[in-house]
Amino acid sequence: MSGHVLILGGTGEGRALAFALVESGQPPEVTSSLAGRVADPALPPGRVRVGGFGGVGGLARWLTEHAVDAVVDATHPFAATMSQHAAQACSRVGTPLLRLQRPGWSQAAGDVWHRLPTLAAAAGKLDALGRRAFLTIGRQEVAAFADVDAWCLVRAIEPPEPPLPRRCELLLARGPFDLPSERETLRQWQVDVLVSKDSGGEATAAKLTAARELHLPVVLVDRPPIPEGVPVVDTVEAALAWVAATLPAI
Incomplete structure (x- = not known):
């Protein structure tokens, strides 16, 4: 496959997805975006950008200017504003979007x-x-x-x-x-x-x-709701499969 994947990261799942994509050599471009709210964050491989996009319009422009073919929103489960911006920006420019979100905790006996x-x-x-x-x-x-x-x-x-x-x-x-x-x-x-x-x-x-x-x-x-219409997976493996199915083949 070919193309450019933007990972909205900052989580362990986002880093793991970046590692898997970079190590596979496909797609040729992987960019991870970090919010920049934590000093000295753990950096994923590939290209890394730090800081906000300037709202929905700024993210939509970035996707277009950098020829992004797919976006994986792997931000924290409570990063509701970023998830909403990603959904709106991707819808505006027609870029496929996936939400990668780890499962929540399950109550056990005695809790x-x-x-x-x-x-x-x-x-x-x-x-x-x-x-x-x-x-x-x-x-x-x-x-x-x-x-x-x-x-x-x-x-x-x-x-x-x-x-x-x-x-x-x-x-x-x-x-x-x-x-x-x-x-x-x-x-x-x-x-x-x-x-x-x-x-x-x-x-x-x-x-x-x-x-x-x-x-x-x-x-x-409780977690905030996921933006309506955005597909969701809860494992890096499922996100990799979505990327492979979404990006154009070489």
């Missing part, structure tokens, strides 16, 4: 989960469930918890921007996190409620197991 549709709803529920919360939602949306009464341990790769919870401690760390370390974190900080987005994947799943073992409630925020 005490409270699923909520938004971070605002999660913040509203928090004080009824505990007094010492472990926020594992990344740094960009911590402000949703600024008015909670609970003390919060906020874990993120980089410091979040204010406003922050009135009583909080920052824990700067990058995953993956194993089960022993997650058990120790919950015990050391006397956490009695865990807050997470339903990001899925193995890199941060150990916190849910640790919470289950300690009989702690978990506030789990």
